[in-house]
Amino acid sequence: MKEKIDQAKILLEALPYIKRYSNEIFVIKYGGSAQTSPELKDKFARDIVLMYLVGIKPVIVHGGGSAIGKMLDRLQVDSHFIDGLRVTDAQVMEVVEMVLSGSINKEISALLNEHGAKAIGVSGKDASMLKAQPVDMAKYGYVGDITEVNPKIIHDLIDEKFIPVIAPIATASISGHPGFNINADIAAGHIAASLKAHKIIFMTDTAGVLDCENELIHTLTKDEIDRYKEKGTIAGGMIPKVDACLHAVNGGVKKAHIIDGRIEHALLLEIFTSEGVGTVIK
């Protein structure tokens, strides 16, 4: 009986958060690096469905770097990185779209639907939601910088009680153009700002942002981020993440979190408990 009462207490602990966040939009960036085992993916889907059923409006933006790499290897398409960006020629772009917009996007939306949500998978090309231009065509090919976000389609889907699941691909608005490969962190940051989301949460494969002694940094400001980037403490895949956090917060999002997607139910711990996990940027 005591155990049951303790369970009820845990549920009640979530009550103030449920009240506070009901009807708020949360953008969740689901990193390719956090999409590891089928069990973890299933738990992620259940966490999102729980958020949705208590009245939060989740919007998922997903990555998929390692899955793209595996498919390129399987199809024996050569590709390489410059400055952490995958050089994307027309052939690579075809695979990027196939993996992101095809396999991963549909896997996530199907999983959410299996657990009782109404999820719909789209890419930034749909309804011209994300428009982009080349970062540097000669150097990186079809890697794009976002120039415009049209959040109307996302609002329409949310109003119809859908959970939008968005692949980070943008349109060039030119007939016959293959579109652009967008870093998923940057896409999530732009989408969160355009939606004026309450929170953006990045789920990745580290405890959060780590300092030079590999200790978790609990909170970060813009100045601290600049210093850590200069020192090289924040590097590689963490750079677009902190940049996207700053973009979102400057665009009106209240808080940006970077959390460990490898921990079971990390999302629920972050949202519904007083402790919180990972790094927060306000």
Ligand SMILES: Nc1ncnc2c1ncn2[C@@H]1O[C@H](COP(=O)(O)OP(=O)(O)OP(=O)(O)O)[C@@H](O)[C@H]1O
């Ligand atoms: N200061 C830092 N703290 C934590 N991680 C860091 C730091 N600097 C660099 N990193 C790297 O950033 C990585 C996370 O970014 P990465 O792009 O690999 O994953 P993701 O964005 O979650 O996945 P995907 O790009 O597939 O969507 C970490 O695994 C780590 O190697």
Ligand SMILES: [Mg+2]
């Ligand atoms: Mg990344």
